[in-house]
Amino acid sequence: MKKVYLMIYDLGAGHRSTANALQKVIEQRQLPWKIHIVDAFKEIIGTAVPHKIYNQLILKKNWAKIITEPLLVPSFKLQIRLYHFAWLARFQRYWQQHQPDMVIALLPYVNRLIYESLQAVSPGVPFATFITDHADCPPHFWIEQQEQFLICPTERAVEQAKNFGYTQERIFRTSGVVIHPRFYEPMKCDRRIERQRLGLDPDLPTGLITFGSQGSKVMLEIADCLEKSSLNLQLIFICGRNEEIANTLRRQQSRLPRYIETFTNEIPYYMHLSDFFVGKSGSVGVSEAVAMKLPVITECNAFSLFQERPSAVWIADNEIGIVVRNFRDINQAVAKLIQPETLAYYRANAAAINNKAVFEVVDILEGILENSFLEAVQKPLQV
Structure with missing residues (x-):
């Protein structure tokens, strides 16, 4: 050996x-x-x-x-x-x-x-x-x-x-x-049925919000912005090992349907149930999303971690999502992305990347x- x-x-x-x-x-x-x-x-x-x-x-x-x-x-x-x-x-x-x-x-x-x-x-x-x-x-x-x-x-x-x-x-x-190779395995579950099982609407546009294994308080800011918008959608939050963020989200009253999870190895399952991905521009996370044909919304500015900025450039160059200067602009990005023609365009570009x-x-x-x-x-x- x-x-x-x-x-x-x-x-x-x-x-x-x-x-x-x-x-x-x-x-x-x-x-x-x-x-x-x-x-x-x-x-x-x-x-x-x-x-x-x-x-x-x-x-x-x-x-x-x-x-x-x-x-x-x-x-x-x-x-x-x-x-x-x-x-x-x-x-x-x-x-x-x-x-x-x-x-x-x-x-x-x-x-x-x-x-x-x-x-x-x-x-x-x-x-x-x-x-x-x-x-x-x-x-x-x-x-x-x-x-x-x-x-x-x-x-x-x-x-x-x-x-x-x-x-x-x-x-x-x-x-x-x-x-991980599990992102290449076919998902056999029915999206509508599984959304209902999680207490979500089977037909609403669904965003997956995650910031890696440690989570981030930025998730709360994103949730607040989307809650105050007039957008009609629902959200899945994967908070990683950040129990504080998960508990805060669970305590909040929300007009938008939401499902909250902590650390899990079932990310492909939750991506399968989603229509788009919101998170930091870490290379692995955004690559997982793209492998699941999910358009990406991420942030890139002077305060972004320097090693993650090339991933934001990669997203923009390949037109597989929207890069915002600040997550305070998340409402406009989501409103643009969930337009049927726009979503289909970005999904097709994501599907074309054969990683x-x-x-x-x-x-x-x-x-x-x-x-x-x-x-x-x-x-x-x-x-």
Whole structure:
């Protein structure tokens, strides 16, 4: 069995969901690989501070977006530089103990540490980075100038890799961002019946509002705006692990029919019941919506998380939804989107995007591992 390490951290849910999706396809294909999903900060560096800051403040509280780029990101990059050699030693000890056959980074920031530590311990072990955003956000985010493989979900990411000096044989292009294979499975339930079962109107336009695994107080602002509008629609709120938001929504009196859920693995089911998606422009979330043929409404402005802005550009360029400057404009966006002709246009554009990245990435990793084995076999012995 080959030992394959998928390096992540639990800042948000995108990195782990990508790893889980790849693991699922690897298991379905019965590849002779033992998959290890490793949170680099918790399990190797030994800290959960970045998780608390990002999940509790930036995502749940939302106000911390204001200080992300001017303060948090520079200070985090500085910390990585200051602790480089100490953290490098921890990674080296980890690789010495575990002896991987392949390592794949599904996380930004620390890929130089992973690469250098792996080179020091096992220079023949292949290392690849899969960019889980729609583009890199240089400097020193996803792409580092080092001898690794890069798996890119968009043409923009490919061009960025080339600008860093990567040769064609080290760049692999996929048809999009990795999402779980369950989003490709046919939904056999009747939408009208299932809507009624949830206490919703079987025929009203239905919006799905979700802001990832941590939820966000922005959901309350969106709910309030739509409640005060004259729009005739209904809403499904997926609040993730944010019980506070879910309870607040449940307590409110609403003229619009609504269904409220917390963390769930049944996102494809709720997307199947919906007509459009409202949420942050995280690459995985919007890609899941598009795979379910849902037009997207998202926000992009100076306060948006920098790594999510390329997803908003991708949505606008492919005309698969509406990007607003502020969610205070949600009423106008929804009013435009639910017009039958407009909704049909965006749904058709979403259906035209054939993202099979989760299967393509496994194919790519198979090839990398096989080629590295052949190179090792063919390499002449040093006398």
